[in-house]
Amino acid sequence: MPDSTTIGTPAAALQPSKPAAPYTPAPGSHHPVAVVGGGQAGLSVSYCLRERGIGHVVLESHRIGHEWRTRRWDTFCLVTPNWQCRLPGHPYRGDDPDGFMVRDEIVRYLEEYAARFQPPVAEGVTVTRLRHGAHGPYELRTTAGEFTADQVVVATGPYHRPAVPRLAERLPAAVHQLHSSEYRNPHDLPEGAVLVVGTGQSGCQIAEDLHLAGREVHLAVGSAPRVARAYRGRDCVAWLDAMGHYEKTVDSFPDSDAVRMRANHYVTGRDGGRDIDLRAFARDGMRLYGRLTGVDGSSLAFADDLAEHLDHADAVAESIKDSIDAHIDAFGIDAPTEPRYTPVWQPAPPGTPASPHTALDLGSAGISTVVWATGFTRDHRWIEVPVFDGRGYPMHRRGITSRPGLYFIGLPWQHTWGSGRFEAVGRDAAFLAGHIDASRRVADVCGALTGAPTALSAALPVG
DSSP states (O other), X not given: OOOGGGBTBOGGGOOOOOOOOOOOOOTTOEEEEEEEOOSHHHHHHHHHHHHTTOOEEEEESSOTTHHHHHSSOTTOBOSSOGGGOEETXXXXXXXXXXXXXXXXXXXXXXXXXXXXXXXXXXXXXXXXXXXXXXXXXEEEEEBTEEEEEEEEEEOOOSOOEEOOOGGGGGSOTTSEEEEGGGOOOGGGSOSSEEEEEOOSHHHHHHHHHHHHTTOOEEEEOOSOOBOOSEETTEEHHHHHHHTTGGGOBGGGSTTHHHHHHOOOOBOBOGGGOBOOOHHHHHHTTOEEEOOEEEEETTXXXXXXXXXXXXXXXXXXXXHHHHHHHXXXXXXXXXXXXXXXXXXXXXXXXXXXXXXXXXXXXXXHHTEEEEEEOOOEEOOOTTEESSOBOTTSOBOEETTEESSTTEEEOSOTTSSBGGGGSTTTHHHHHHHHHHHHHXXXXXXXXXXXXXXXXXXXXXXXXXX
């Protein structure tokens, strides 16, 4: 079995890991726990359940690491430092803790994790329906047959279906369109200029990838904030970690529901890590626009909010620096001083007649491709259990739903900032494994006292 110190070396130098042993549950079999999803969240739960000796099965629609393999572009890398990769029993131990793993290294990290503790993962098994009656176990219909389980952990994450606005239907048929999850590299796109719509992490990084490749890029800018890569001698993530930012729970915010829905700050780990400054892109030739609002054939209209979005992103980045300054002062930390950011480019003032940032003709600009970096939507239609709010979001507290025995893991801000990431998904998994174990023990005790079958553990709440 390969040593985890290989993680962090160039992908080409990595030797293949011994794969996890194949596992095939018998159709009709019953399991104490079924984990749906074999990504980092599902694997973390499996590890914690195995530590407690709890039998379970992990049902994965594709292969371990599928999302990282198939929905990330060729130059994709983490935006958080490698030292924040802390899966249970498998922390990063490579030779570049302050670096940022690229796509193939992330896949290898997960493969090595599975190879180390051999979780009972059934790959290529899709769960098509989850039901639970008033009594008895959960029923799972899958592409490999039907199974039952006393308790179920949904570990499929929040990014299920690419979200593309209906405006896309109005674009000329000759324009090549793709979602950010389908983008791989600049060379796969038709010749010509490219319009990227959306400036979350994916949109900004794809725009940079195209820009660095010499493609002419047009970018529709949204309201996502940004953060500096480093400040006063350390990565900003390291400062925020030291300040306890990543220990803050979502319940500590007065607007916890809004926090869960906020866009992530854009930054990059590419080439060792650096800021993403949209103003610098514009200075160097990228064309920026406001939020896309209309399509009429080849004519596109944008809101006159480009300056507002750029100013907001800068203000958020500077406010984070303010908090770092306050932390340094409060603890008397010896850290170098650093000048604050000065905007390197300004758009035309809002309301300027014929603003170049509010209109675009695809034909005149020579745009052959539109990349929709517009995020994803959740798809839990296969879960026929009433645990969702009016927006389709699972109602839970730390992943525990109102239906005993049904849990979620891997959601953004499920409990803390790192819940949907390598940084803290392991802590959430340990918490849920403890709850699952307690529920099982309560069921066993109640069963012994009342004669009720232990299979009813999912119907017994834990205080």
